[in-house]
Amino acid sequence: MTAKLASEENKPNGMYIIKNEEQFKKEFGLKKIKIIPGIGKVTYDMLKSKNLFIIRDLWKYSLNEMKDKIGNVGIGLYYKSRGIDNSIVGxxxxxxxxxxxxxxxxxxxxxxxxxxxxxxxxxxxxxxxxxxxxxxxxxxxxxxxxxxxxxxxxxxxxxxxxxxxxxxxxxxxxxxxxxxxxxxxxxxxxxxxxxxxxxxxxxxxxxxxxxxxxxxxxxxxxxxxxxxxxxxxxxxxxx
Known part of the structure; x- marks a missing residue:
């Protein structure tokens, strides 16, 4: 997930280095949630209705709280907002x-x-x-x-x-x-x-x-x- 977000930061070269968790939080905490891969218009509108606008907003909640707040979508967003994603980068x-x-x-x-x-x-x-x-x-x-x-x-x-x-x-x-x-x-x-x-x-x-x-x-x-x-x-x- 970190690689996917980082590659978007320096297009067309696609090279942007994230050295640690602190840098990830600094670089992406204030970014709009819609930059997270997989978020379409419907999901984005739903998140806004829950007062979730930027990536840092998702860090306030535990995994269970995210699931309770927005359902199964919340599980994936919990991890993705922290730079964790098991999907393939190629x-x-x-x-x-x-x-x-x-x-x-x-x-x-x-x-x-x-x-x-x-x-x-x-x-x-x-x-x-x-x-x-x-x-x-x-x-x-x-x-x-x-x-x-x-x-x-x-x-x-x-x-x-x-x-x-x-x-x-x-x-x-x-x-x-x-x-x-x-x-x-x-x-x-x-x-x-x-x-x-x-x-x-x-x-x-x-x-x-x-x-x-x-x-x-x-x-x-x-x-x-x-x-x-x-x-x-x-x-x-x-x-």
Missing amino acids: RIIKNKSRGKEITYQEDIYDKKIIYNTLKEIIKEISFEMKNTKKWCKTITVKIKYEDMEQITRSKTVESSIRETLELYEVVDGILKKISFPKKVRLAGMYVSNFTNHKIEQLKLGERVKKENIKKVSELAYKIKKKYGKNIIIDPLDCK
Whole structure:
């Protein structure tokens, strides 16, 4: 969380160093609450109605008090206002492909963490493709091991896709074919082979299933775009 806020302080260079908690409080205590990632208009208006305007206002309350005051949203804001957030910070790559890769602070051996990492990347890439009205046909997964050995595996699908559940289905298939004999330092995912419209080659039963997925995902996207990405869970979070 500290990294996300700090990167906003010195755009376009994106380099701003926060050395300790005291500096964080000094730099961000008087900032408006709406600079915290994930706060949309509805949440911001609700916070103002509770007389919460700047980040320092949130420091007055304990975790339980925050939950009692504004519900489950208060739990996340309690930590974020103190520079703590477990969501992933990485870099977006935009050219002929779009993607993101995450370097772990410590080499990991837990495949579940890798899956969760790629789920977060999928949600971000899906949201971006919808913003730019793009679909993709090729999905690539990148893994770098602790000894710096690197592998990439790609799959090209017949129908262009961009929904989170569709992307996850492809990524899951790729991961099942990758062995993990040693710890992992980096995990990433890229999409490419873009189209400006939906291309589908489906049987009738598959078409009905895809249409249902699309309806749910499009509704989730519209709500997130209007009110903030964290306002509702993504269908992928139910996997």
